[in-house]
Amino acid sequence: MSVTGPKTANSSPSRIRKTPAEVTAAINPSTKRRLWITLSFPLLIVLAIPFWWYVTSIERIPLPESRIAALENATLPSIRPKILFTADVDAFPTPPPGRAVFEHKVILQSLAREVLKGIDGIYEQRRPKKLRNWDLVYDDDKREHTPLRLHIRRWEHANTSWPLEPYVQASETGLMTSGIKGGTLVIPVHPSQIGDRFLKQHYKIAIINSLLGLYPPDPPEIPLRALKYSPNITLSFVLLNEDSSEGSYVRSWDIEGAIRDHLLPHLELLSPIFNFTIESQLLYHAPLTFEPTYNATDAAGNQRAIDAAIETGKGDEENAKAVAKELADEQTEKAWIIDEEQMKVFVNSERWSLDSGSTNNPVLRFLLYVPAAKHRPMRLSTPDSAQSFLLPQFGGVVLLNPPPSTPSASTYHLPFSALTPAFHLFTQHLYSLLALPPTPDKIHPSPPPTPLHAPSSLIQPITPWQVHQVLLARTRENSEEARKTLMGIVRLVKKIREMKVGQVVRGKVLGAVERLEQLSSNNTALEMFILTRDAVGLANQAFFDPTMMGLLYFPDEHKFAVYTPLFAPIAVPLILGLIKEFLAWKRRRGAKRQTMPTASGSPVARDRELEGRQQTVNEDASPAFEQTEVSETQFAGVELATQSNEANDGERLTDLDTATTERRSLRSRSKRLR
């Protein structure tokens, strides 16, 4: 702490004088003020810490963990739907005169008892044991109609032979209708059969068989090949011409008619579950990535088909012959064979634009492939297979070769009838890819309203029984998915400390939890399904919420590396200032302790001189020891001030009321500084 400054005007110029005490006192702020200034910076930092904490903290609102944990172990409540059991009044024999006449309902109930006993017995024998989870009722509930109905129908056009042929009534339009609600399981009985001795057993067996098929004890599993549940699904129908530049290509197809007749009846009943969007397109150039091999087709399968065709076509000689001839042609003919490995790479996604890609919904693609003229006929190598294969979760492919009788032309139109075989397969693809249960074997196709109508060649539309199974299966899938997702969110939030959980996410999680908690066995299948659908939707939204991104992780070394160059230069003067203040304070304290007993005494010889000067400068000077403190501690400050603000120094110094000698000396000093 060497103070430099002219001591007196006439002393040798080489020696530097100390700054006079009055100067330092005038320039420097008071000790207190100085302390405040020095402290203000650390104080600011301390005060800013809460703000910094608030701004940089990650919002992590607690999630309802205990409720989610409770859901983890909860099982899906099983529901017990009611099946309405009715019969035509004259479906049972009238008792001979003299015997007791039972009420219609009583007869139904006694038959139902037998049926239930039979089904329970069968379930009992299954391993693992199953439980029947439905009941039969005999009166329609007016408030909520059950979609599941069972009816014994007396019908003149029913088959007169045993066993009875149960079917599920297709929905009918037109004038001639059976009067039975669509979707009812019908046990038809011919009037001539009603008198039969074993009628009751036949009824019982028919009902048990069909109910076991239509209402299995467990809903179907969702296989891997099927799509995961998604409320919106796009179906894309594409007709691909391998190469239309070669001519002989399909230019138009009756796609609207095919979709209307083949698909819509199936999709309509599924509307509470799936929301379908259908698009279709024709591609004119769809090259394969490989060259199929030209080889003879497998003959055995075809031979069987010929035999079958002849067999079934007995009645219609003309037609059967034509079919057999065609098949025989097929057999002798060589074909372009696609083997199983080639099937895997058949879909040339690189070159074919299969769907519009306009949605984020899952897309099922149904590809109708028309090979180029040089590759006809094209067949799959696998024996005993349809000319079609399925790609799990992707869609289905059907090969379409022109029938041999086709006239040669450069362009073709595919009418509805030409599309029927392909759409017959596409419909089955759709069932497979959406995990819809097929109609059980025991159930016969729904007959036309009268024998005058030809039986439909279309696959019978999906029935309420199957829709019910789909509801159950998807409910189970969705509730599992929702619970897994919720538990996943909880685990992740615990695991990843940097992850944000905002109010929106919490709201969605709560919504999902509430919906899952609302599930109870009092709900209908559709209500259960809707609850789980919304629950899984909300859980997914919560999981995929864009705000749920964890902040990036930085190791501590990185943080040091980033912050040190920034904060170190700021911190050095602050800390040094604090240390200086602390030292000064200590010194002051020491000085105080020394000066206390002799109030006017001066501790150091040099200080005495300063003290004297100070007293001459300020008439109303404070006690001497205070002044000495000031002069002692603030020389450094004076030095800095004089060097930086010379001009101001001069001005301020002249204002001081001082002794002339002092003034002179100061002037000379300020001049020197100027």
Added chain:
Amino acid sequence: MIVRRHVLTILGLLFLPFALALSYEELQPQISQLFNTTSDGHTNNWAVLVCSSRYWFNYRHMANTLAMYRTLKRLGLPDSNIILMLADDVACNARNAFPATVYANSGRQMDLYGDGIEVDYRGYEVTVESFLRLLTGRHDDNVARSKRLLSDASSNVFVYLTGHGGNEFLKFQDNEEVSAYDVADAIEQMWEKRRYNKLLYVIDTCQANTMYSKFYSPEVISTGSSSLGENSYSHHNDLDIGVAVIDSFTHNILQYLETLGKSSKASMQEFFNTYDPAKIYSHPGISTSLSSVPPDEILVTDFFGAVASVEVIPKEAELSPLARSVGGWEATSGRSRGIGSGEEVDESRYQKRRSVEATTKSADRWSQPLGENESFWKWVPSHLLLGGAFIALYISLGDPVENKIMVE
């Protein structure tokens, strides 16, 4: 009479279970199990290819990624299942002497930037955030389908990263970096949401093995180009392009994958066995401890292939031949909008073919714009020149030093 009735009932009930046991519902799961031939039950593959560095001198990273992309497509993975992130567009860089092309070898045999390249994230879209959002699936609602990884519990996901990195980080775009912890957490989130069945993580960067050291999610197989403290070097330069064209680790992977076909039965272990530190100039790492299946039971095509399985529809599903024969194709009248019909067909076809030939010819010429006259001896003058320059340099620098030593 009553006895007969009872016997019939009993018989009926006796045979009922047998009839039921063979019913369709019982057979269905068995049939579907038969069809499910894949070893691990995955039905689709996804790939995320990331080049994280920009600027012309990082040409090789773009080439790495594009070469990997090409290989995946060659093995049958559709574009819709490949998410390609390229941080820069070297093909259109002003310094590219071969505009609109990217090559991964010095002979420039194959243009990786030919047709059908679908870059999903490009330029400044390639950020740490977009990469992590892609993996975790946390996008804004308006992000396009092509930018999303729509994988599920039956998907095998392949993640390939290349760029400049260091101990536990990979640099993105020269201004931010993703750490091994972030990637590990993102993969854990994928696992929690069942977004993959198996995940193969391949990274080619300096100290790459540190980038998978923090993984803790199951069913992840990872491999990197170099261990801690090692650099990953480029494989070779192209003197005309002026920069290195490919990294040696990626080059070696691709060399191997190039030998595989779509229906290859090679296992991951065989793939790992091709690693040769002497060729790669660094020690590649392999981590299979998280996977429940050893690598010799996983096919390479489980990750690099296209479709895992197909199900052939049985003949019974087909419409009966009688009903089938009803529908015939209708020939449409020629004159109208067709590409060609009647007598005009031949002419138009002829013209078409000719024009196709013409375009292919010109396409040929364009594919190698400057390298047409390339011959075997082409390298000689440049190498001679280079050698001469080196000798001159050696002489000019070497002599004074020698003198000095002799003086001393």
